[in-house]
Amino acid sequence: MRNLWLFISKYNAFFLFIIFFTISLILLINNNSYQRASVWNTSNQIVGQAYERVNEFSSYLVLGETNDSLATENARLRNLLKSSYYDDSLKQVTVKDSTLKQQYTYTVARVINNSVHQKNNYLTINRGSKHGIKKGMGVISSSGVVGIVLNVSANFSTVRSLLHTETKISASVDGNIGSLVWGEGNYDSRFALLKDIQSHLTIRKGARVITSEFSLFPPGTNIGYVSESNTRDGNSALKIKVKLDTDFTKLQYVYVIINLLSEEQLVLEAQNKVE
Amino acid sequence: MGRAVIINSIRFFVLIATQVFLFKNIGYYNLSIPYLYILFILLLPFGIPNALLFLLAFFTGITIDVFYDTLGLNALACTVMAFVRIVFISVTVQRDGFDNEPEPSLGIMGFRWFVFYAIILTFFHHLILFSFETFKFSELGYTLIRVVLSTLFTVLLILVTEFAFFRKKIR
Numbered sequence: 001m002r003n004l005w006l007f008i009s010k011y012n013a014f015f016l017f018i019i020f021f022t023i024s025l026i027l028l029i030n031n032n033s034y035q036r037a038s039v040w041n042t043s044n045q046i047v048g049q050a051y052e053r054v055n056e057f058s059s060y061l062v063l064g065e066t067n068d069s070l071a072t073e074n075a076r077l078r079n080l081l082k083s084s085y086y087d088d089s090l091k092q093v094t095v096k097d098s099t100l101k102q103q104y105t106y107t108v109a110r111v112i113n114n115s116v117h118q119k120n121n122y123l124t125i126n127r128g129s130k131h132g133i134k135k136g137m138g139v140i141s142s143s144g145v146v147g148i149v150l151n152v153s154a155n156f157s158t159v160r161s162l163l164h165t166e167t168k169i170s171a172s173v174d175g176n177i178g179s180l181v182w183g184e185g186n187y188d189s190r191f192a193l194l195k196d197i198q199s200h201l202t203i204r205k206g207a208r209v210i211t212s213e214f215s216l217f218p219p220g221t222n223i224g225y226v227s228e229s230n231t232r233d234g235n236s237a238l239k240i241k242v243k244l245d246t247d248f249t250k251l252q253y254v255y256v257i258i259n260l261l262s263e264e265q266l267v268l269e270a271q272n273k274v275e
Numbered sequence: 276m277g278r279a280v281i282i283n284s285i286r287f288f289v290l291i292a293t294q295v296f297l298f299k300n301i302g303y304y305n306l307s308i309p310y311l312y313i314l315f316i317l318l319l320p321f322g323i324p325n326a327l328l329f330l331l332a333f334f335t336g337i338t339i340d341v342f343y344d345t346l347g348l349n350a351l352a353c354t355v356m357a358f359v360r361i362v363f364i365s366v367t368v369q370r371d372g373f374d375n376e377p378e379p380s381l382g383i384m385g386f387r388w389f390v391f392y393a394i395i396l397t398f399f400h401h402l403i404l405f406s407f408e409t410f411k412f413s414e415l416g417y418t419l420i421r422v423v424l425s426t427l428f429t430v431l432l433i434l435v436t437e438f439a440f441f442r443k444k445i446r
Contacts, residue, residue, distance in 0.1 A: 021351065032347070
């Protein structure tokens with residue numbers, strides 16, 4: 001102990017330097033928004049890169065399944081191609097179609113970090129503001145809804161997964177609209193709850209649950225199917241358990257939905273508030 | 276002892292005032308910015324305890340920061356400068372010379388020693404100040420140019436001030 005004090009007092013300049021340096025650095029980073037932002041950005045960038053490295057390795061382990069899901073996706077898309085429909089009209093007329101206007105475009109992104117075991121789960125994807133991703137965009141996988149973009153940096157974005165207590169998605173089952181939540185009593189990554197559907201309705205088991213017209217996802221995007229539906233005593237709403245189509249534990253590739261008309265919609269809706 | 280406290284207090288207020296009200300508005304296209312206030316730390320007496328030196332340097336930096344709206348930045352640079360000062364003085368000045376040489380000013384220590392001392396300390400102060408202000412490695416070249424040009428400007432001002440006010444102390 002005595003030696004320690006001797007050591008400290010002998011090199012007191014150095015220790016004082018460390019103390020004052022730390023104090024000023026803390027002051028600097030806490031009180032100046034630019035420095036604070038760059039510290040967090042840098043650390044996010046480093047963390048993002050570390051996760052990407054790890055993911056490069058771990059993605060090899062699920063290469064087979066990724067291939068399968070891509071192949072299924074390809075098959076599904078191929079089914080939608082015009083060439084896969086048999087043209088039974090005798091005369092082929094090309095019509096320049098101005099009634100349809102593209103509303104949604106999709107950007108593919110790779111999941112480089114994913115969690116399913118927390119109470120609030122997030123994903124990190126390797127697309128960012130450089131690729132046109134903005135906060136609040138919807139994210140789907142080839143099988144169904146995944147989440148909503150939360151934060152965007154230049155090359156990465158974090159996504160608030162559906163497995164998050166604050167994520168609410170407007171969903172419809174057999175034309176009845178309710179809101180899909182997760183984490184109210186269940187923390188199973190395979191199931192979510194569908195709330196706000198009146199108890200006088202009968203929802204059969206196995207009914208498809210899709211996104212409604214009001215959600216930020218394209219209407220009709222798959223969410224899952226009803227696995228259990230019962231009334232709670234004295235409650236006016238049904239308690240519907242939804243088996244999710246997306247297997248969150250094995251997410252590899254996701255699509256970010258860019259709604260080309262959302263700006264127009266927002267501007268129009270903002271006018272309502274002004275008046 | 277009492278005289279040193281009074282002189283240094285007056286020096287503190289005058290230097291802070293000139294820095295904040297005059298030199299804050301002077302600069303060459305953001306490349307060369309003078310920080311004359313560090314002369315206060317340069318001229319603190321030899322015999323000052325390390326703890327007090329750090330405290331004064333930190334406090335000076337904070338005072339400037341309050342006026343510049345960059346809380347912590349100048350304090351950081353001044354802390355580094357105080358450390359460099361301790362190392363520099365312990366390397367270049369004999370310990371037994373402390374009693375009859377109260378403070379490291381131009382008149383007492385001689386031109387060559389003082390210029391070297393001012394350049395080294397100013398350089399470290401500006402290096403920390405500008406690199407933490409920029410806060411990224413990608414603009415290292417630009418930052419270094421700023422550091423060198425500002426060091427030249429500040430040292431020039433320090434020498435001018437020293438020649439103007441402290442000449443008569445030459446023994």
